[in-house]
Amino acid sequence: MQQLEALTREAAALGQGRVIPIRALTADETEVGRQMQICNACRYCEGFCAVFPAMTRRLEFAKADIHLLANLCHNCGACLHACQYAPPHEFAVNVPQAMAKVRLQTYSEFAWPPALGKLYQRQGLTLALALAAALSLFLALAALLQGGLWQAPGPGSFYAIFPHNLMVGLFSPIFLFALLALGIGVRQFWRSAPPGPLSGAAAGEATHDVLSLRHLGGGHGEGCNNEDDAFSLLRRRFHHLTFYGFMLCFAATSVATLYHYLLGWQAPYGYLSLPKLLGISGGLALVAGTLGLFWLNLRRHPLQQDLAQRPMDRGFIALLLLTAVSGLALMLLRQTSALGLMLCLHLGAVMALFATLPYGKFAHGIYRSAALLKWAIEKRQPSRLHLTED
Numbered sequence: 143m144q145q146l147e148a149l150t151r152e153a154a155a156l157g158q159g160r161v162i163p164i165r166a167l168t169a170d171e172t173e174v175g176r177q178m179q180i181c182n183a184c185r186y187c188e189g190f191c192a193v194f195p196a197m198t199r200r201l202e203f204a205k206a207d208i209h210l211l212a213n214l215c216h217n218c219g220a221c222l223h224a225c226q227y228a229p230p231h232e233f234a235v236n237v238p239q240a241m242a243k244v245r246l247q248t249y250s251e252f253a254w255p256p257a258l259g260k261l262y263q264r265q266g267l268t269l270a271l272a273l274a275a276a277l278s279l280f281l282a283l284a285a286l287l288q289g290g291l292w293q294a295p296g297p298g299s300f301y302a303i304f305p306h307n308l309m310v311g312l313f314s315p316i317f318l319f320a321l322l323a324l325g326i327g328v329r330q331f332w333r334s335a336p337p338g339p340l341s342g343a344a345a346g347e348a349t350h351d352v353l354s355l356r357h358l359g360g361g362h363g364e365g366c367n368n369e370d371d372a373f374s375l376l377r378r379r380f381h382h383l384t385f386y387g388f389m390l391c392f393a394a395t396s397v398a399t400l401y402h403y404l405l406g407w408q409a410p411y412g413y414l415s416l417p418k419l420l421g422i423s424g425g426l427a428l429v430a431g432t433l434g435l436f437w438l439n440l441r442r443h444p445l446q447q448d449l450a451q452r453p454m455d456r457g458f459i460a461l462l463l464l465t466a467v468s469g470l471a472l473m474l475l476r477q478t479s480a481l482g483l484m485l486c487l488h489l490g491a492v493m494a495l496f497a498t499l500p501y502g503k504f505a506h507g508i509y510r511s512a513a514l515l516k517w518a519i520e521k522r523q524p525s526r527l528h529l530t531e532d
Contacts, residue, residue: 167205170243174212175203177235180227187221190361192351192517193237194221199525206335209248213331213506213513215241216357218366218377219446229445242448249505252334254326261501266453270461270498278490285482300409303482306402309489316496323500328512337519344518351518352511355381369441377438383431384462385507390424391469410476421469428466432459458503464491 167175178197181187188194192214200207217238227233246262253259285303351357358378360366365375398417401407411417436459439452468488475484499505 167208168247170240170247171205171208174208174240174244177237177240178203178208178211180233180235181221181237184227186226187224187237187361190220190224191216191218191357192514193241195521196517199520199527201527208244209331209334210513210516212241212244213248213509214357214517215245216355216366216510217242217446218358218360219368219443220360220366222446223367223371236445238446239448242451245506245509246448246451248331248509249327249501252327252330253501254323254330258323258501261498262454262505263450267457267460268453270457270494270502271464273497274461274464274491274494276490277493278487281486281489282483285486300481300485303485304489306408312489313493313496316493320496320499324505324508327500327505328508331509332512332516335516337516338523340515340519341522344515344522348511348515348518351514367443367446368438369443376434380431380434380438383427384435385431387424387427387429387431387466388462390420391428391466392424394418394421394424418473422473425466425470428462429470432463432466435459436463455503457498461491461495461498461502465495 178200181194182197182201185194185198188198193211196211196214203211215238219238221237222228222239225235225237227235229236250259250262253262281304288303355378358366358381359375360373362373364373366373366377368374368377394417397420398409398411401411401417402409409417413422436456439455439459465488468484468491472481472484472488475481
């Protein structure tokens with residue numbers, strides 16, 4: 143039925159003089175389609191996560207369908223440990239690993255500008271840390287030439303080293319470019335197969351699933367698998383610490399911006415001020431979350447992941463950790479002569495983090511959120527299969 147609908151759309155488009163490009167499946171996408179055909183016949187894992195209910199609404203799997211399913215997958219590993227057809231069975235069904243490979247293709251294919259999509263394969267731990275180090279060194283040399291790298295601390299010391307307008311000028315283009323690149327990429331992902339009209343119920347369900355990470359519960363709420371068959375909620379908890387820690391730090395920066403422009407209050411702020419309370423709590427949560435995720439990454443079973451993506455995963459974790467640690471150290475050392483050096487290190491880490499956001503692991507959260515919203519809308523639409531009179 144789905145194939146017939148696709149052929150009908152193509153015929154109508156050709157009749158109107160429009161040409162629809164043929165998008166052949168890659169080897170990894172073909173493998174996901176093969177495994178989904180097997181899973182669709184079995185359906186043992188139907189209640190595990192959003193992937194399998196979405197799968198049952200399809201008999202065939204086009205490129206857009208495969209991209210949706212791959213981004214719905216939270217890589218919890220539950221289906222791998224429950225599957226009777228998993229390796230070493232001859233069917234070799236390994237949904238988490240197959241989906242992980244296609245997710246990377248999704249990020250690369252929809253990346254903007256398209257030429258930068260290749261950075262997903264190259265954005266590893268070494269590159270991330272090298273970029274942070276290079277930016278920090280550049281800032282340190284600039285501060286040294288101005289005589290402010292080792293200056294004695296005093297009121298408004300941050301801006302004595304780097305004027306406020308200069309920091310805004312450095313960060314604004316990077317931040318705006320990251321938002322633009324991610325926005326265009328997700329827009330293309332969405333338009334590849336529009337799910338239908340948005341409703342408040344669908345938006346509310348998707349928001350709940352994103353903020354609670356419901357699908358890292360393994361389908362039963364006891365957690366997912368990491369290195370063995372044991373259920374664990376650690377991945378969900380460490381993800382929560384990382385995500386909400388990042389958001390608290392972003393909130394601290396946003397509040398400080400309002401203080402500066404609306405109230406005329408310049409940094410540094412007291413320890414009991416709102417920016418400091420948000421920043422300290424966010425920084426501590428970010429440190430705990432990233433260390434936990436790195437520990438789980440080291441212990442994760444090889445069959446549950448695409449080993450080629452490990453450098454990208456660890457590079458993103460390293461930049462988040464470096465940003466959090468340097469921010470906390472900057473706060474503790476702001477009354478010492480090491481303030482200038484720590485400020486350069488922190489600014490370099492933050493700039494490297496935001497410069498690589500559109501082309502690193504951060505993208506998985508954006509695309510996964512869009513996929514969950516797509517599924518929340520689709521599940522409320524009538525089925526296109528029409529297998530029964532109902």
